[in-house]
Amino acid sequence: MVRPRRDAEAAGAGQARGAGGPGPAGGAHLPALGRRAALLGLSAALALPQARVAFAQAPGDARLVVVLLRGGMDGLHAVQPYGDAAFAGLRGPLALPQPGQEGGLLDLGGHFGLHPRLAALHAMFGAGEATIVHAVAGHWRTRSHFDAQDLLESGADQRLSSGWLNRALAAIPARQGAQPAGLSVGTDMPLLMRGATPVGNFAPRGSATPPPDLFARVAELNAADPVTGPAIAEGLRVRGYATGTLGEDAAIRPAQGGAFRALALAAGRLLSQPDGPRVAAFELSGWDTHAQQANRLNAPLSQLDEGLAALKESLGTHWRRTAVLVVTEFGRTVRVNGTAGTDHGTGGVAFLVGGAVAGGRVAGTWPGLAEAQLFQGRDLAPTSDLRSLAKGLLRDHLRLPGPAVARAFPGSEAVAPQGGLVRV
């Protein structure tokens, strides 16, 4: 990446002279306009030549992306166990034709088939870049979306005010002159990414902005406020950075292939920068299919598939070092409900994709769909724990030390990190 060299102190002083002298600074140490320059991301750090050296010595160039599927994706619809004798009977019209037939499943090796809308994911599976974990669930058994999502993101037995990914990021050493390791893509900052560790936030946009100087004064006016101050300062910093990185393409329009694809493209391109973030999170809603599921899941499945393809494309050569964990708060009922949909359940599916993934397999222990094998007589019985997957990635992919992994998932001593998820 080419970036103009700039002496930040000189730039700040020049601005101060040009603006006619600093005013009251609200009690901060920097003179007002010096801080203004800092808020705008004009600090020297971005341009220091040793930034790259520092980067090269950083603990790894691995990239981790976490995608939250909100609403409870029906794992039995996305990844259908057509080889299970009970499946077709339980699922009726939701069971798709077997692989090879018209409109049929995409085969995953003889027992499971992928929904045909997930063609790009299937290609990744064929290339050994995707692992599908079936009959997986979190550590909760609530069927409330809201409680389950809170626990999924908190990574603890109760809702915390920080997310497991944020706590994990605390263990990644700051790289001099580089962006924070974590990036939340989209206008919302999910609980997963909230917490004490500074995390970037960026949303693709396409609108004109007020003059930088006015933005700086708004930031200054809010600087002492505990809520609006950090938010505005951080937003300006990331925008300054992202526009420099993405150029005119910062205006990636959500209309092109859907908002989720735009998020994935932006995430991939920012993660590709040498001094960019290493860990990103974003989300896709639309999975709560209580009725007419066969039709209503088509759009979110396509969006997910296109988003994963866009992520791979925009990461370029960095895809090789990337792992993407796709999770949802729960699976859905094994039986179809009265309105051709499914209700909130338990066991479901997680996807693990990326060039760093030791893929090409369906992982987990299949519990079976016979009556006695169901959880509470209605749900797919969970045989894997989402925390085990996440902990495995933190340990083997991001190479975080054991105590850091434990801090991300407090109270999970009994849940061992799953090995062998990534190529080492």
Place this chain on the structure above:
Amino acid sequence: MQPATVIAAARFGFGRRPQDPEPADPRAWLAGQVAAPAPAPALPEGHPATLREIFALQAEDNETMRAGQGRPHQQRIWRAEAAAHLALAATEEAGFRERLVHFWANHFTVGRQKVPYTVGHFIRDAIRPHVTGRFEAMLLAVIRHPAMLAYLDNATSIGPDSRAGQRSGRGLNENLAREILELHTVTPAAGYTQADVGALARIITGWSFAPQREPFGFLFRPAAHEPGEKRLLGRTFPEGEAGGVEALAFLARHPATQRHLATKLARHFVADTPPPIAVRRIEAALRDSGGDLGAAARALVALPEAWDPPLSKLRPPTDYVLAVLRALAAPPAVAERAVGTLQYLGQPVWNARAPIGWPDAAAEWASPEAMLRRVEWANGLAARGAERDAAGLAEAVLGPLARPETLRAAARAGSAREALTLVVTSPEFHRR
């Protein structure tokens, strides 16, 4: 100007307009709003006001859709409803009742993605008339409204042992029943089980609606109703439509419901983490009045905790946009365009992504990108009021709550537009 004048307008309403008079007694002013008749949003000429008219246009849309020509009425209907809804909040002098409408509409979220034709009617008909009435009446009106019956799938839920169930082999959909228990009434604090969810789902089987014939609204379909008595939270409810009415009344009056509503009201009007004493006072008002939401509203006004400056709640995008529109005295046509603004600022009208509705805590709304977008939008709007005096505006809408830093920054601004932008993007303006 006394601080209570600004607090009454900001905390309990959508903020002051520069021309608003200063009430002699701000608390009495608010209490008077609770007793006043509900104003109605001004819908455009020819807008389908009744469900019968709305369903007729939906049927027309189904026809044009089959002919490959889209749904010309769909977006026009919900957008007109949303624009009128926002314009009323942007222009009413008495904002407390409108805030209550927004609060209860969020408590009973229906998403316009799924029910675009009926969502506006739902707010007008099932929420507005009830915000100072009895919770029981609002709950019944909400659950019987076609928007809610469709949004949470109850309209097509069928008792497995009903005549329709036996004939068609179709069955239950427990979506609405679960959310009534979890979100609308008792919450998991009441300790209900999966069996209770199933029981309530059976109790309200047959609760459906008729879009293309009389009564063009709620319709109980006996053929889809699960026969027999059902047990919910230790109580037995009879077969038939009356069983559902009784069950909802039971849930509405349940102590866990009153605690839940009290907590949400106190969180909304007082603080993200409301003082327990405030919650208890609202809970007591609900209990002692038999669930009178007007009594709860008056109890909110009477809370000493609600009147302590500085204001601590971060305005969510809707409240922020309305407060800026009021402060800058934007004409109704601008208020109507706020439908698009709220899409951009992250809180699209009636489009919360799940039945739990929009969150009510600062941390949920203070993402960096969202805060920057507020500045961009406010700056765009400030261009229209370039002749206005920012210091006078700050005095009129923020009064003694305007900080000296804000007034100094506005005084030093390079243009009237920038001065206005600074006033409405100051930390105190982001609060209510």
